[in-house]
Amino acid sequence: xxxxxxxxxxxxxxxxxxxxxxxxxxxxxxxxxxxxxxxxxxxxxxxxxxxxxxxxxxxxxxxxxxxxxxxxxxxxxxxxxxxxxxxxxxxxxxxxxxxxxxxxxxxxxxxxxxxxxxxxxxxxxxxxxxxxxxxxxxxxxxxxxxxxxxxxxxxxxxxxxxxxxxxxxxxxxxxxxxxxxxxxxxxxxxxxxxxxxxxxxxxxxxxxxxxxxxxxxxxxxxxxxxxxxxxxxxxxxxxxxxxxxxxxxxxxxxxxxxxxxxxxxxxxxxxxxxxxxxxxxxxxxxxxxxxxxxxxxxxxxxxxxxxxxxxxxxxxxxxxxxxxxxxxxxxxxxxxxxxxxxxxxxx
Numbered sequence: 001x002x003x004x005x006x007x008x009x010x011x012x013x014x015x016x017x018x019x020x021x022x023x024x025x026x027x028x029x030x031x032x033x034x035x036x037x038x039x040x041x042x043x044x045x046x047x048x049x050x051x052x053x054x055x056x057x058x059x060x061x062x063x064x065x066x067x068x069x070x071x072x073x074x075x076x077x078x079x080x081x082x083x084x085x086x087x088x089x090x091x092x093x094x095x096x097x098x099x100x101x102x103x104x105x106x107x108x109x110x111x112x113x114x115x116x117x118x119x120x121x122x123x124x125x126x127x128x129x130x131x132x133x134x135x136x137x138x139x140x141x142x143x144x145x146x147x148x149x150x151x152x153x154x155x156x157x158x159x160x161x162x163x164x165x166x167x168x169x170x171x172x173x174x175x176x177x178x179x180x181x182x183x184x185x186x187x188x189x190x191x192x193x194x195x196x197x198x199x200x201x202x203x204x205x206x207x208x209x210x211x212x213x214x215x216x217x218x219x220x221x222x223x224x225x226x227x228x229x230x231x232x233x234x235x236x237x238x239x240x241x242x243x244x245x246x247x248x249x250x251x252x253x254x255x256x257x258x259x260x261x262x263x264x265x266x267x268x269x270x271x272x273x274x275x276x277x278x279x280x281x282x283x284x285x286x287x288x289x290x291x292x293x294x295x296x297x298x299x300x301x302x303x304x305x306x307x308x309x310x311x312x313x314x315x316x317x318x319x320x321x322x323x324x325x326x327x328x329x330x331x332x333x334x335x336x337x338x339x340x341x342x343x344x345x346x347x
Contacts, residue, residue, distance in 0.1 A: 006027045008042055010042050025133065043079070088105060090106070095241070100121065109129055133294045155183065209240040218241035222246070226246060229288070
């Protein structure tokens, strides 16, 4: 088993984001559950306690001992060029960046949406599904028991997190809900205890479609709605990209922006008034949360990494050649020639 190196631009300051936290969590999970060494390597800024890419490449001729995991969006093509000839895999969060992968590079997709994207763009590459894991605090402390069982009402009727929320939610829906007398909290900035905040809300709103459309890439996995369900919230969410993986409308969650403002107001107010009638079926929710647990994801990563190790053994030791996908222009030209030939055979 090759040592694992998770390649990140840095782990502090401007690099702090959801994608960074997922990579650090994954590195921690694999270090705890695997016999192989796992380390984080930075490539834009040097940090105490982490190796630096330039130093490792200078010290280790290709192919080197490790399997490299790259993930950082627009940096991926450049990183893959620098790692040419070394075992590497792409941990794909969002889709839509537009680049192609060199032949033979495996893809570890965090959602079915991303898996389908690379299944179209790279159908001859090893493709695996490794959804992101919930942090243990959501499963350990989330209050997902049916609300009202002890006769109490949660203090927040509707919770909204400002980041990624649409103008529709912030400028139309929130004021209209408040006019109806609902207690609406719009969270922005740092929160010491997110689990406690989610446990205090009856309904959670998440609408990231406009946010990601404006950036040209996709919602990679969409953990916040699942975190909210783990805390017993009724979730109203957009269904863009990877959100459609888990949020079966009407069964696990509910669509936000469902045709009219009035429709949203009626449904959200009804859910805040009687959350138990709008929450998902307990067995469905339990199955979803179990599938996102760290133990479930450790098993998926273990199987996937074994497959990738064997794949690189074939390429580096057995001298096999990776399959290559035909470029789209060649496929279109072939189809055009076929249609023209069929047309002329008629005459």
